[in-house]
Amino acid sequence: MSDPLLPVLLAVPVVVLACQAGGRAVRLLGQPPVIGEILAGTLLGPSLLGWLAPPSSSTSCRPRSCPSPPPWAPSASWPSCS
Incomplete structure (x- = not known):
């Protein structure tokens, strides 16, 4: 286990x-460090990492449960967990 x-x-x-x-x-390019931190988070996240290396992304970014739609979202536009 x-x-x-x-x-x-x-x-x-x-x-x-x-x-x-x-x-x-x-910072070497004259930008605030938070810009690089956001870019690094985007690169490590499931959007880009999942596109470049799906097995790695599925291991590190596993969904724990199906999210419930917010009350204002139309039910037809929210993906189902099947």
Whole structure:
């Protein structure tokens, strides 16, 4: 049985290091570090990582449960969890 905390403990240092590296890189370009941190988060997130490396993304960005739609969203526009 695998420990559910292990992926989190492995992902946190990766995210922190990537954000620090992104912040330093954009600071060299004269931009505030938060821009690089946001870019690093976008690159590590399921949108780009899932497109480039689906097996890696499915391991690190697993959905825990199906989200429920907000009250103002039409039910036809919300994806179902089937």
